[in-house]
Amino acid sequence: MPELPEVEALRSFLTDKLTGATIARTELLAFSALKTFQLPLSALHGGEVSEVRRYGKFIAIDVSGSWLVFHLARAGWLQWRDAMPAKPARPGRGPLSLRVVLADGSGFDLTEMGTQRKLAVYVVGDPQDVPMLASLGPDPLADEFDSDALAAILAKAGRAQLKGVLRDQRVIAGIGNAYSDEILHAAKLSPFKPSNALSDEEHARLFAAIKGELNDAIERSVGRAAKELKGEKKIGLRVHGRTGEPCDVCGTPIAEVSFADSSLQYCPGCQTGGKPLADRRLSKLLK
Structure with a gap:
């Protein structure tokens, strides 16, 4: 399971890759992964990434005011692709849960191995709208954690x-x-x-x-x-x-x-x- 150090490294990696980029499309392959319905994934389409944050083990990506938030759980991971397939992926039994494609053709996949599907994706107006995120304790690397x-x-x-x-x-x-x-x-x-x-x-x-x-x-x-x-x-x-x-x-x-x-x-x-x-x-x- 990715923990704080790996998620912080992913945040840094995604900050470099995504800041200023435009989301062209998303493809949801594991429908159980999407935990919110107030905002659709299409709310991200055409938006520009301005910031990537970490909250505990959560990653939150600001896309023109809408937030894509995800938690990789025990068996999830993020795979970056410099060139995404032009043809949309087909839902199936494979590990692919969500694909995010940028306007320049690059992007990332969220994958999850095994039979237990616990990877979670949220599209919200504010990261604090994610119930689990809102209940997190203090970050152990914050200055106030003394x-x-x-x-x-x-x-x-x-x-x-x-x-x-x-x-x-x-x-x-x-x-x-x-x-x-x-x-x-x-x-x-x-x-x-x-x-x-x-x-x-x-x-x-x-x-x-x-x-x-x-x-x-x-x-x-x-x-x-x-x-x-x-x-x-x-x-x-x-x-x-x-x-x-x-x-x-x-x-x-x-x-x-x-x-x-x-x-x-x-x-x-x-x-x-x-x-x-x-x-x-x-x-x-x-x-």
Whole structure:
């Protein structure tokens, strides 16, 4: 799933490609992807792109006052084409969900792999008209997201586990499964530690890790073509998706906790005092 760093890199990429361009046409291939009906996709046709914004994991494109907003969900991606086919695509079972064609013949496709269709597209008069976007928590890279802001978030979360708090888009926008693993590893904190149980030192490490891990990932990603971002993300991860590999800090094998539809990775040596965390999927089966 693209998270804040990759979406920020996409925003930068699209800013360079789209600013000043005119939308010639759109082609909706996965009809379930379009979540709004007040404005049709045709409202974008003939409009000029003036701005591309990021809200958490959402991209919002200003097209002459109408906004094309999309969320790539778990299996979605954006593919840029310097030359789009002149013939419209045909709806089918393929991954293509939406095609946006510019007046110069270039454009981008929004695609989604797998059987679960969660990629979401909105055409609205204001990005805040998108319900999920309007409920987002603060951006962790915003200037106002300081140590005190994080402290207030953790206090309000109570005994909720750090992993879940970091991933909750209503609490902090943009961090998902992968970067929450990376942040907690950098901060040397257990993913199951209660949010309100951090010492001052642990709080400082967590705040530094949030800013540091996200900014480092953005620095690695911004400036790359859209097609390179998935590979760059995977290369840059130190614990997420690396079960069984040695931790590059202490050498302990990376461990995993599995859930019904996801998993987390952590280093027992760095984060849990050498103790393995209970596998929640297995624990549920044993009850």
